[in-house]
Amino acid sequence: MNKLKQLFAGGALLTFMSSVAHAEYGLNMPVGVTETSRQVYDLHMLILWVCVAIGVVVFGAMIWSMIFHRKSKGAVASQFHESMTAEVVWTVVPFIILIVMAIPATKVLIDMHDASEADMSIKVTGYQWKWRYEYIGEDVDFFSSLDAASNEARQVGSKIDPSTVDNYLLNVDRPLVIPVGKKVRFLLTASDVIHAWWVPDFGWKKDAIPGFINEAWVKVDEPGVYRGQCAELCGRDHGFMPIVVEVKSEADYAIWLAAQKGEEVVAKMEAEVALVEGLTADDLIQKGEEVYRANCVACHQMKGEGIAGVFPAISGSALVNGPMDAQIDMVMNGKVGTAMVAFKNQLNDVELAAVITYQRNSLGNSVGDSVQPSAIAALR
Amino acid sequence: MTTVTADTHDDHHDHGPAKGFMRWVTTTNHKDIGTLYLIFSLVMFMVGGAMAMVIRLELFQPGLQFVDPGFFNQMTTVHALVMIFGAVMPAFVGLANWMLPIMVGGPDMALPRMNNWSFWILPFAFAMLLSTFFMDGGAAAGGWTLYPPLVLQGGNGFPYMIFAIHMMGISSVMGAINVIVTILNMRAPGMTLMKMPLFVWTWFITAYLLIAVMPVLAGAVTMLLTDRFYDTSFFSAAGGGDPVLFQHIFWFFGHPEVYILILPAFGVVSSIIPTFARKPLFGYSSMVYATASIAFLSFIVWAHHMFTVGMPIEGELFFMYATMLIAVPTGVKVFNWISTMWKGSMTFETPMLFSIGFVIMFTIGGFSGLMLAIAPADFQYHDTYFVVAHFHYVLVTGAIYSIMAAAYYWLPKWTGNMYNEKMGQWHFWLSTVSVNVLFFPQHFLGLAGMPRRIPDYSVQFAEFNMWSSIGGFAFGLSQVFFCYIVYKTIKGGEKATDQVWEGAEGLEWTLSSPPPYHSFTTAPEIK
Amino acid sequence: MSSENAYYVPHDAKWPIVGSIGLTLFLGGFAGQLNGTSMAANVMIIGFLVLVYMMFGWFGDVINESESGTYKKLEDVSFRMGMIWFIFSEVMFFAAFFGALYYIRVFSVPWLAGEGSGATTNEFIWSGFEAVWPTNGPAAVGGEYEKMGAWGLPAINTFILLTSGATVTWAHWGLVANKRKQLIMGLAATVLLGFIFVGLQALEYSHGYNELNLTMGSGIYGSTFYMLTGFHGFHVTVGAIMLLVMLVRSIKGHFTPENHFAFEAAAWYWHFVDVVWLGLFIFVYWL
Known part of the structure; x- marks a missing residue:
């Protein structure tokens, strides 16, 4: 019996430890790597704490009442059932709180909408089930789909343990590459059904709608690799069209861009040769x-x-x-x-x-x- | 028609129910029809629940172990359709059928034959919907919101699904008309509008919402049908339409629909809390006005479901502000419930437990709702598990908890037998613990970046998903236990008194338990 | 409420289940037909016949009950309210289509043409597309077509429907004043005008399909045009059939100046389709 207890305690501890070990994997929204994402995070935390504060008051009163106003403790019911003052107070106070929340929200929203004066534009097109990135004015244009390792592991009955795959389901064959510190404007659209382009670290997601273009922008502060996923149900493989953005320093970006253009030229030449021969x-x-x-x-x-x-x-x-x-x-x-x-x-x-x-x-x-x-x- | 024509027919008032199966098919009795609705809803709850189990099973760990992603999408889609249109709505209509005529002191629903039809369309509609699983291409897999162009890719089941929704709509509209007419026309003398129990009021307002928006849904799905089969271009940019147009029409229906699912719950809880606090409902009239305000606001907030579609900023601001406003009347309701409990003399039988659970957990869902209303933050929350957690808090621990509370509250009245209190309490605690294990971690998953409607996920989401699945299985089992409790209560048990609950007030408690086949053949006195 | 005044609660309603079966066969057959399943059209026809049978039976029962004096003031009020809210639900059904038309014309077509937030949409996807109404979209779906003019048949149809609204009211005056002849003549004229309207509408459609190349597939203009006018035409047909039944019942002498809810219900419905038509004429044909 004791052994069983020990086993249980050990098991519980292990579970706890592993949760702590994984704690970095987020209970909360990422702060992100852009000014926008930080504003959104702050806004999120503001509302969260307002809600928590209201919750403490409301649930506190309720629990107090449940403890002390119970029949088994001999509580006798009062018969009051109206108070104009109370009604006015709890209509007006929440209203004021809402206004306080609406002000920063409005400000952030207006900032996010302003995609003007961008340094560069990338057209992003959602396909079932991959993304296409066209660098406007740069002659760079490619598709980005789930990487081979994830794709193999995710087949029904593949018997491959996902935890052995690097960035399982969050890795692609060709990532999007953008320069750090530049305002990049995205022109989002889709070819077949509605998709949504979402990298949590950038602080927003936006729908890619066939036949229409939605604009959004990002200005990333630090180089790095940022991962996201399609967020709008787009059919069978909706869960399998990740987004990977590599943010490079300006110099690295320039090198990358030149290499891409070179590849495009080679590919074009090959195609032309094949066409003729x-x-x-x-x-x-x-x-x-x-x-x-x-x-x-x-x-x-x-x-x-x-x-x-x-x-x-x-x-x-x-x-x-x-x-x-x-x-x-x-x-x-x-x-x-x-x-x-x-x-x-x-x-x-x-x-x-x-x-x-x-x-x-x-x-x-x-x-x-x-x-x-x-x-x-x-x-x- | 001012003069009464000669009364030549026989009075039918003393008829008991007919015998056998045909009784249930041809019945016009509001209690029979209420029972049919409630049983149907319980069956659908189990069907939809089974689909939820498939979903949680596949999400138990990363990787695809059990189902194809396409089938997974069918599960999420039809789970939602079945739960919304098959479980929650019919349960509330069942409660309305049983209780409204009694609560207003009337003899029956105003249009009894139509009442029968409202119900008897449903089994056919759901048979049609569920039959699509067996067709080429399977059931609808584009999400219950049916967004084009994805939904147009469906297989042979597509038109059947559309027509099933039409049938549900016809049923709901007829049911709603019946509720309105019953409340306006069947009240006993002296039962003024502001004397009606809050359950009657909330249903009255719900019925208006239903009549106003179900036809809009019918219009929307009709456009889907013609876009697919008759070459129209409503939702195709090439022809001058817009896929987002569907979302606007759908959510013009969809947001009031959300309140259709929750307003009757407010009514139920407003009936139960005073009973077990032994104290009149605090702020009756403000409750009525708050309900009406919520209903009104529900028509001008729809686009908060679509902040990410790329609306002009004026639109996003308007819908954000309007949505935030809903917090005010909803808050008023919560404050009123707590004030009702304040300085009461409370006992905690199962209906009260579920009602308190409702108030707490619905409020949590309300908080996350307020967070979702903030458009810039919603750009992060939208279409993630945060949203999934939000609407399951308001629908499962909200709407469904209130239905459970109502079932325990009125079962003794309906059957004449007390349910087993100990089992009821077990059911509550099992459900409450498991439902929080099920849905609370989903908040974290969403915030950490897990999109909704995906059959497989990155390994960083593994732990919370496992917790969530374990909670899900436990919650599912608890509801099987609920079915057993209901079955047992119908079969027998301690006899219930007419009053049933010490603190209960209202016309339903003046009738015997179970009530006579015809409730009030002569109108009761209203004090 | 004394017991002889007690509310009438019918028993053993067999028609609803017949209706459910009919509806299921009809819609199931329709769905099969859309999928191209063989024999589905037959199922659909059977379902339709079952529905017709149900209506004859159900309304027949109600008429008999009404004629035998079963219904009193309260029941009458229930029927009236029921009809009013039914018509309201129909209004909301049309609101969905009018709303779609509004959104298309005010938002989506201008966006596609580059107005407002649509600048890049137009630049990158639909360059050269301009917002004019009517339109079959930037891809010119369905090919060249001509707009349906407002001042030919549609104007005549407007006149016909407005006149029929007047004749049905005239018939009602006759009914209230117990002038049987006025009732029957007024109703007959209304029914006739109703069917003429439907006939002319059919003529207009044939003109659209055969001469203007205006079809349901003519982009968003064709879609909204045929769906709005089509559903309206369907409702006119239903209304005209209702009035036809009222005509037959008037001839049989069912209605008295005091007791004629069914007539009024049909008349309300008729006014409703009338008002919808005015909306159509203004927003679909004219502007």
Whole structure:
């Protein structure tokens, strides 16, 4: 019996210790790394303490009453049931408290809305289920999706312990990079459904709405890596489209930007070469597999089996195994009203040709033909 | 119609209930229909609860262990729809059916046949809604708020879900019309409006909210239907529409809906606290005015649910101020309840325990509501577990606690049997401990950055999620225990007196326990 | 309340469950039809017939009870209040669509065109789009179309509906003054005008679809135009059927100057669709 008690005590202690050890993981809103986020944090703490103070008074009175005005203690009920004074007091006092809270809230809100005089602008587009970042005027444009390690671990029945994955579900293949101390304006929109872009350390989230642009801005004080997630339910993989922002010093940012531009140029040249010279079927299939894994598996699944009733299978699909024109049309233009978007807006000619060829010759299909990037380009 | 036409029909007043199953199908009796509503609501509570268990099971630890993310989204979506439209609303309509005619001293609800239809639409509507789980593409998975364009991606279940909502709307509107007419037209002579019990008042105001907003929801989902099937462009920017338009229409319904779920709860608690404090309700008239103010304000605050959609700043400021104002009348209510308890002679039977639990935990939900009203802070809170914690505090420990309190309070009257007090107290304490383990850590999760409606999360959220799940399972089991207590009370138990509670006042306590099949065939005297 | 004045509580209501079954078959069939399920249209038709059967039965029972003098002052008041609040709920249904139209015209279309907070929306997504009403959106959904003019058929329809509002009131005066002929003539004229309205509306739709290329798919203008006028037309049809039933009952001599709630309910409903039409004429056709 004693042993059991010890075991219990030990267990309780362990649990407690582990909670303490993890205490840094936040019981509270992060203070964040921008002037805005600090203002929001202060506002949050102000309201919190006001609520706590009111709570102490209200619950205090209630508990006092429950202890001392109980029948078992012989309390006799008074019969008063009205007091104009009391009613006026507890209408007016809360009203004044509210005004006191509204003043700083209004100030912060007005500041947050002012996205003018930004040093640079980035267009952020939400896709099911990844983000696209376009640096306005810089010719840098890329997608950012869940990193491979998290993606592998998060599959149902993967048997991979999430705690062994670095930044599980909060890591991406290509983070957004911005310079420190600059006012960066975000132009948020979406291509398919509503998403919301949220990095807690920046102090706000904003919806990305298809067909409209919302503006928001950030001016980060210190370099670092800041993580967030999509905050608006956007379908099956809503939980799996994180946001990672690397804030670099101005010099580092400039280096990064130049490298990106270089990569873009190389990629463009490669694509142009492929356009003219064509690619072998094997090259296309190999490239197609990469494209498929990055863009298609979320719905159509790793082996192309799809999900019954929601996302059609690629394996054995009549469309994929039929005439190629129909398949190209589907991939390029999508299907209205479904999660199948027009991939001609997301992928270049090489990628499109590759993924179409891959689908026709893999995932259990063996049509045996292929399509060249030039043929795709002609259809644009 | 001023002259009374010749009275040639037989009086039906002495009819007892018919026998067998058809009694329940064809009944026009307000108590029968009330019972049907209450049982239906309990069944739906269990169905929705089962879905919550699936959600908490998957969230027990990081990684996906049990369900596909798509199915998880169906669970969260349908859990909400079932709990709101299937459990909480029918429970309050059931209470209204049982108690309103008695409380105003009337013979029955004003439109008894329509009353029957209001109920009998519901089982069909929910059968339709739940059947979508078995269709291609499964049930709705875009959240109960049905935001387009996501909801338009649904499978074959989509139109069934839309029509199920239409049916629920028809049922609610008919039920609300019945409540209004009953209260305006069926009061016993001398029962002036300002003599009505607060439960009657709160339901009266709720019914107006229902009539005003359920048709708006019907309009909104109709636009979803045509956007998907008839090429309209209400919610598509390409055609000149706006996805956010849906959110405006939806929340114009949705915010009053929130008060539809809570105002009757205010009424219940305002009936119970005076009984067990043995002291009249403090500030009756201010309670009535506060309820009316809350109802009015509920129409001009809707966009606080959508601070992050990118409204112009004038809009955000307006909705922030208006929302903060709601704290005033809500505060008045809480202060009045406490003043009612103050210098009373309190005892703590189960209904009182649930009512006190309601006041405390609903107030906690109110505090987080006030925090959410502050637009700049809401940019952080929005769509996180902080919001999930907030609305579960006001709906579970708010609305549902008041329903539990009402059930214990009136079960002896309904069945003629006392429930087992010891079991009732156990039920209260088990529920209260577990519900706080379930929802309180969710505040922290939200603040620390966990978005809502995700099936899997980063490992830093693991511990609180585990606590929350453990609380969830315990809370779920406690409600199974509640079903057992109710069952046992219906089957038998110590006989209840007519008065039942020492401090109880009101017309329902002047009738026998259980009351006769027809409540007041002659109107009672109102002092 | 003495017992002979006691409120009438009917028993054994069998019609509601019939109604529920009918409604479920109708809407379930409709949903299946939308999904393209085979045979679903048949289910829908059966459901509709069940609903019609339910209405005949239910209203028939109520009419019989009314004719046999079951209802007294209190019941009559209940019916009146019930009808008033039902009409109010209908008003709110239309409010959703009018609200949508308002939001579109005042907010979303100007935003898409770059006004107010929409500057970047227009610059980056819909450059070149300008806010004019009517519009089928920046992507010109549904292709070229022409606006439905206000001063052709719609103006005639306005005249017809306003006249029918007058004739139904004239019929009511006849009923109250016990002038049977005036009642029947007034009602008959109202019903006739109602159906003429619906017919002209159908003509207008056919004009829209066939000659103007104005369809439900013509962007937001087509959407709001057809949804608002369509639901209104549906309500006019229902109202006209209600009045038709009242006409038949008037001919049968059901109504007395004192006891004619059903007639008044139908008349209220008719005035309601009348008022909605005025809103439509101003905000959908004219402005």
